Amino acid sequence: GPPLQVFLARAALPLLLVLVVGTAATGYYFWRVTGSPFRMPYQVNRDTYSWRSVFLWQSPGPPREYTHRVMQDFYNQWFRGVYTPSIEGIADVTLDKIRLLWIFFFGPALTLPVVMFPRVLRDRRTRLLLIVCGVFFAGLALEIWFQPHYAAPLTGALLALVVQSTRHLRQWRWRGQPSGLALSRAIPLVCLFMLPICLAARP
Structure with missing residues (x-):
């Protein structure tokens, strides 16, 4: 009926349009930065530098060696004290x-x-x-x-x-x-x- 048509025209369609444009723009940004529309820059950062897990139930990986002392202190000392799996x-x-x-x-x-x-x-x-x-x-x-x-x-x-x-x-x-x-x-x-x-x- 008319209420459904009004909802589709005034709410659902504009929302869908925003989602499509936003998804396309985000995918393009990911592709230009990481080479894949499905890979976030944050994932590249974590794979490159971080050895800590993201979720509470995940086990941390082994500490890594870093070129700069400030990175060494941040990831291998400060990170280690933030969370213990218990x-x-x-x-x-x-x-x-x-x-x-x-x-x-x-x-x-x-x-x-x-x-x-x-x-x-x-x-x-x-x-x-x-x-x-x-x-x-x-x-x-x-x-x-x-x-x-x-x-x-x-x-x-x-x-x-x-x-x-x-x-x-x-x-x-x-x-x-x-x-x-x-x-x-x-x-x-x-x-x-x-x-x-x-x-x-x-x-």
């Missing part, structure tokens, strides 16, 4: 990922609405966002290496969850008083207060 090593890596995510996406300013996250879990309107974030973070949890920008595709979803958490915070009452409303209004002030601190902390 329960303790997995726990350390996972906690470090959570810490980096919290600092980058939330920090002290947005921690307050995140406290209301249990209510968001029961909110049907955020179910799709929660599923997307859950699947994405499950994939990140399998990797050894992590930087906050790895989660960049989830920025919109995470901020939407923060907004919904803030909404629940505004509705929270303590002893009949609209305490949540006052706390939600304090969040922008905390953000303004943290801005000069963050700028001053930069090297």
Whole structure:
């Protein structure tokens, strides 16, 4: 019917066009850099320099010899201490990922609405966002290496969850008083207060 035609014309077709153009451009870039449209430059880098595994369950390869001392120190010393294949090593890596995510996406300013996250879990309107974030973070949890920008595709979803958490915070009452409303209004002030601190902390 018309709703399906409208969806195909306004959503599915433009999305397909973007995916086709993006895939073709990426494949061309890979081909010009690595000689194959299916081989990423990152793969070439890892095959050339790195002996560490990518996923938690993989065993590392033997250390390599490098021409430059800085490369020797980075790959054969610093890399070696990042992760050890054990329960303790997995726990350390996972906690470090959570810490980096919290600092980058939330920090002290947005921690307050995140406290209301249990209510968001029961909110049907955020179910799709929660599923997307859950699947994405499950994939990140399998990797050894992590930087906050790895989660960049989830920025919109995470901020939407923060907004919904803030909404629940505004509705929270303590002893009949609209305490949540006052706390939600304090969040922008905390953000303004943290801005000069963050700028001053930069090297």
